[in-house]
Amino acid sequence: xxxxxxxxxxxxxxxxxxxxxxxxxxxxxxxxxxxxxxxxxxxxxxxxxxxxxxxxxxxxxxxxxxxxxxxxxxxxxxxxxxxxxxxxxxxxxxxxxxxxxxxxxxxxxxxxxxxxxxxxxxxxxxxxxxxxxxxxxxxxxxxxxxxxxxxxxxxxxxxxxxxxxxxxxxxxxxxxxxxxxxxxxxxxxxxxxxxxxxxxxxxxxxxxxxxxxxxxxxxxxxxxxxxxxxxxxxxxxxxxxxxxxxxxxxxxxxxxxxxxxxxxxxxxxxxxxxxxxxxxxxxxxxxxxxxxxxxxxxxxxxxxxxxxxxxx
Numbered sequence: 001x002x003x004x005x006x007x008x009x010x011x012x013x014x015x016x017x018x019x020x021x022x023x024x025x026x027x028x029x030x031x032x033x034x035x036x037x038x039x040x041x042x043x044x045x046x047x048x049x050x051x052x053x054x055x056x057x058x059x060x061x062x063x064x065x066x067x068x069x070x071x072x073x074x075x076x077x078x079x080x081x082x083x084x085x086x087x088x089x090x091x092x093x094x095x096x097x098x099x100x101x102x103x104x105x106x107x108x109x110x111x112x113x114x115x116x117x118x119x120x121x122x123x124x125x126x127x128x129x130x131x132x133x134x135x136x137x138x139x140x141x142x143x144x145x146x147x148x149x150x151x152x153x154x155x156x157x158x159x160x161x162x163x164x165x166x167x168x169x170x171x172x173x174x175x176x177x178x179x180x181x182x183x184x185x186x187x188x189x190x191x192x193x194x195x196x197x198x199x200x201x202x203x204x205x206x207x208x209x210x211x212x213x214x215x216x217x218x219x220x221x222x223x224x225x226x227x228x229x230x231x232x233x234x235x236x237x238x239x240x241x242x243x244x245x246x247x248x249x250x251x252x253x254x255x256x257x258x259x260x261x262x263x264x265x266x267x268x269x270x271x272x273x274x275x276x277x278x279x280x281x282x283x284x285x286x287x288x289x290x291x292x293x294x295x296x297x298x299x300x301x302x303x304x305x306x307x308x309x310x311x312x
Contacts, residue, residue, distance in 0.1 A: 027080050031061060045265075150166075191282070
């Protein structure tokens with residue numbers, strides 16, 4: 001991605017960054033549902049950009065999250081978006097749920113989502129296999145959670161007569177359904193701790209089921225975007241780590257966004273990543289060598305220029 005052929009981009013992008021005059025450039029950022037981690041990151045980024053540079057303003061746009069966001073990037077209704085790595089790769093490659101390849105680019109891999117499979121501690125579900133034929137909250141329509149949940153269930157053989165009864169619910173509705181007993185489990189992919197789940201764990205005894213045994217099958221079928229991670233001891237009252245599936249999150253842009261805009265946004269992201277990630281996930285760090293790992297999703301030329309300036 002940082003090939004020699006793009007070496008000349010850095011000087012052009014960086015020279016553009018010294019301009020202070022000119023009209024304010026306004027950007028729309030597709031985030032996620034109100035109260036969710038993408039929405040929190042988007043609001044924090046908009047605030048940080050407004051305080052850091054006079055020539056950019058970002059407006060967060062609430063959405064259903066990853067798949068919805070990528071479609072909005074494609075149709076031009078937003079200039080920036082957040083998306084999970086697996087959904088972003090599907091978009092670039094034109095794989096389901098996308099009917100064709102979507103020409104989007106990445107600015108940075110900003111943090112890792114942890115897949116949560118949550119059940120009542122005293123309920124009948126003790127393993128992933130126990131979900132067969134049960135009602136499960138498996139992410140809102142148009143969300144990245146829906147993508148990873150579907151792949152997880154297929155990898156576990158929960159298909160055909162053993163299929164779960166998937167409920168298309170966002171996080172808040174999923175937590176309410178688990179509390180009320182209308183679903184037997186919820187699947188969520190997000191930072192740790194996710195505030196909604198932390199609050200639920202204080203109200204209802206919960207069990208977080210291990211998923212690390214599915215990582216190899218997911219990687220073999222869908223690529224290296226899935227990694228083995230662990231919910232740490234202490235989160236949600238856990239007494240020991242719980243192995244699970246990690247999926248990166250990308251900050252993305254339309255290819256037509258000017259290079260200097262991308263460079264300015266990334267400067268704010270790297271200057272203020274501690275603030276931006278504070279309400280999203282605990283203990284995360286953002287470094288350039290981590291951020292450029294976007295797999296099949298190409299980096300925006302302005303991002304290439306920014307990272308070259310950092311490494312040089």
